[in-house]
Amino acid sequence: VAGGGDDPFAHARTHQALLSDRVRTLAYRRALEAAVRPDDVVLDLGCGTGIFSMIAARSGCRKVYAVDRSAIIEDARETARRNGLDGRIEFIRAPFDQLELPERVDLIVHELIGSRFWDEDILSHVAQASARHLRPQGRLLPFRLDVLLAPTRYVSELERALAFWTRRREGFDLGAFGRLAFQQTASDALRPTNVLLRDDRVLLARPKVVYRADLRASARLPEEVTTSFRLRAGQRLTGLCAFLRVHLDGRRSFTTGPQRPGTHWGQLFLPAFEPTVVGGEARLEVTLSMATRASDWRWRLDLGR
Numbered sequence: 001v002a003g004g005g006d007d008p009f010a011h012a013r014t015h016q017a018l019l020s021d022r023v024r025t026l027a028y029r030r031a032l033e034a035a036v037r038p039d040d041v042v043l044d045l046g047c048g049t050g051i052f053s054m055i056a057a058r059s060g061c062r063k064v065y066a067v068d069r070s071a072i073i074e075d076a077r078e079t080a081r082r083n084g085l086d087g088r089i090e091f092i093r094a095p096f097d098q099l100e101l102p103e104r105v106d107l108i109v110h111e112l113i114g115s116r117f118w119d120e121d122i123l124s125h126v127a128q129a130s131a132r133h134l135r136p137q138g139r140l141l142p143f144r145l146d147v148l149l150a151p152t153r154y155v156s157e158l159e160r161a162l163a164f165w166t167r168r169r170e171g172f173d174l175g176a177f178g179r180l181a182f183q184q185t186a187s188d189a190l191r192p193t194n195v196l197l198r199d200d201r202v203l204l205a206r207p208k209v210v211y212r213a214d215l216r217a218s219a220r221l222p223e224e225v226t227t228s229f230r231l232r233a234g235q236r237l238t239g240l241c242a243f244l245r246v247h248l249d250g251r252r253s254f255t256t257g258p259q260r261p262g263t264h265w266g267q268l269f270l271p272a273f274e275p276t277v278v279g280g281e282a283r284l285e286v287t288l289s290m291a292t293r294a295s296d297w298r299w300r301l302d303l304g305r
């Protein structure tokens, strides 16, 4: 594929980032190797480089349908040929909603998890593909995504920029640039922001599961989810940290939470309106509505006794 144009998935560097994410790729590989049975027909929904198709074929399945609308699929086809697996993998360049298959499949493998969780439309794609292409006893890999939330003391880019311009530099008051920094970044800073946290000590309480998306059935997000946390005196609350647990099968899962080694997704930071130092033991009530588009997420934090 020369160039790649506007489609990020036509660029080799996008797939380099996905394949270099060892937490993600190894977890999928192990789950696929355990899941595939000799007579299985597998659908690789959004095959990209074809990595999961090749793992499934190498693990002994009868046939793989590898589907992607991106031009990257032409190189995936060539790659399967180079690896001697082209006989069992059929590459189909098509959008998912136009996919026609001659048979139902035993297993659908997919990785349509967006950096804002739902922005690659995983819920509707996987529910539709299951309804149209999966046998009644067929399996989804992954089959469930859990959303976890925790209050955090993460210091945002905006907060750091404002602190930077507040301090005198070389003996001068540069405060005017703080106003400029605020004007230029505040609207973005109030959206869910991707952050790469590598240490769960930035969390103020143990994360809680606020939503379980059963991918076979959940074609739509809930209107809102709620939870609460106990906070301690002196803790500095700057917002919420959201991340996923990806359930590949009944025994295997991985999280995108703040830890080492992390995944390429990182976490979502949902800022509080302003940072607050908790006065005494307090209860934090949280309401969250998620959406496909990051700008449509809404959340509310209420700190009470």
Ligand SMILES: C[S@@+](CC[C@H](N)C(=O)[O-])C[C@H]1O[C@@H](n2cnc3c(N)ncnc32)[C@H](O)[C@@H]1O
Pocket: 009, 018, 019, 045, 046, 047, 048, 049, 050, 051, 052, 067, 068, 069, 070, 072, 094, 095, 096, 097, 110, 111, 112, 113, 120
């Ligand atoms: C995150 S990548 C995953 C690639 C590969 N499965 C992996 O995990 O390394 C998602 C892939 O799905 C494809 N895709 C997303 N939406 C699609 C749609 N509606 N129809 C067809 N392909 C789609 C993209 O082009 C992309 O290659």
